[in-house]
Amino acid sequence: MNQIDYYCIVVYLISLLGLGMRAKKNKKAFFSPLFFIWTGTYFFIYTFLLEVMIGTYYFLIPLAFLGLFLLVYSLEKRLLINGLLFNLFLLSLGILMLIVYLETRDQLLLFLLEIVVTGLTMLLFFGSYGLITFLYWNAMVVFKKESHSLSNLLTFLLAVGLTALLGFYSYFSLSLPLWGAALFSSVLLVIGYFFIVLYNFLTISILYQYNQPKYQQDYIIVLGSGLINGNQVPPLLGKRIEKAIQFYHEQLKQTSKAPLLLMSGGQGTDESLPESEAMKLFAIEKGIPEADILVETESRNTLENMTFSKKIMDQHSDNKEYQAIFSTNNYHLFRAGIFARMAHLKADGIGAKTAFYFLPNAFLREFIAIVMMKKRRHVIVSALIISGMIVLSYLLYRYM
Incomplete structure (x- = not known):
């Protein structure tokens, strides 16, 4: 590395130290979104300056993807395409760094690329085995700590499926004729397609976690998730209520105006009272005045949570404008x-933390639900992939 590269590294490390001191002062985690945003911005500017020196403008491509992502995200955060746009930005940024390195042979860029390539290489060679091992481990933990319902066995079922696929690929695929290999590849391509969909879903899900609504809300909708023993709030639901209560106190502290908590959840066949009533009692025990709590007792799912809660808020506010979020x-x-968007409710959410061991199953369940929302689209894409590979397999069988 030349002297300028060392200066750039020193400046970057000093800036990280400043961010760390700021995070400690504000009692926030060091690896906050600001850390990743600043790291990306810093090295993007560095790459841009190198491009200025050599007179190229490749940086406009990732900049365009970033601008498009920010535009769409600012207009509507709750779109899956936001994950795709952000990943296209990251991919184009990586390609930009490679191109600029090939043009300049800059050692700092080489160092960054080596880190990325090393990570991707390890992921390529050990990722599938590591993923399968993690899924089996997670399945064992969930099996010990949670009920043995189908939704809690998703990581185990995925691990078994990947094991079978990996075993077939390792021991049988190399012995297949060319047309058979092409036919088998259709399965891999469909899996690859759903992996891309999953990756985009996880990307936007993570980005959406960092959305922080302003402390100027009139209502906080708390979404129900079922009671235990017919009348008790389970820990998972309790976390949702506590997250809403935390926001309630923060807004009251900053603005002296308390939002109303709107508990949303109907009564199941195995419940002795509406879920929202049990949630209300839970919040009162936590110190929330009863006057600051509304209840919605008819909903049976999340869409109805949003739809029926919107009706209550519209009536309560006399159809005047109001600000609302959900927990x-x-x-x-x-x-x-x-x-919420489907219910024509302009509201973003705040998320309560969930135990790490529970997250893989939970996100898989969410992903399956997201896929089922657009199942026709995914069926068509999968059918096109399989049809194309069947045609290719036939041509290989016929003419080779």
Whole structure:
């Protein structure tokens, strides 16, 4: 590395130290969105300056994807395409760094690229085995700590499926004739397609986690998730209520205006009272005045949570403009936002933390639900992939 590269690294490290001191002062995690935003911005500017020196303008491509992402995200956060746009920005940024390195042979860019390539290489060679091992481990933990319902066995079922696929690929695919390999590849391509959909979903889900509504809300909708023993709030639902209560106190502290908590949840066949009533009692025990709590007792799912809550807020505010957010668990945040949009409710969410061991199953469940929302589209894409590979397999069988 030349002297300028060392200066750039020193400036970057000093800036990180400043961010760390700021995070500690504000009692926030060091690896906050600001850390990643600043790191990306810093090295993007560095790459841009290198391009200025060599007189090229490749930086406009990732800049265009970033601008498009920010535009669409600012207009509507609750769109899956936002994940795709952000990943296209990251991909084009990586390609930009590679092109600029090939043009300049800059050692700092080479160092960054080596880190990325090393990570991708390890992921390529060990990722599938590591993923399968993690899924089996997670399935064992969930099996010990949670009920043995189908929704809690998703990581185990995925691990078994990937094991079978990997075993077939390792022991049988190389012995297949060319046309058979092409036919088998259709399965891999469909899996690859759904992996891309999953990756985009996880990207926007994570980005949406960092959305921080302003402390100027009139209502906080707390989404129900079922009671235990017919009348008790389970820990998962309790976290949602506590997250809403936390926001309630923060807004009251900053603006002296308390939002109303709107508990949303109907009564199941195995419940002795509406879920929202149990949620109300839970909040009162936590110190929330009864006058600051509304209840919605008819809903049976998240879409109805949003739809019926909107009716109550419209009536309560005499159809005047109001500000509202919703509280749920972090893994459920993005899909709940989609349901809010479907209910024509302009509301973003705040997410309560969930135990790490529970997240893989929860996100898989959310992903399946997201896929089913657009199942026709995914069926068509999968059918086109399989049809194309069947045609290719036939041509290989016929002429080779």
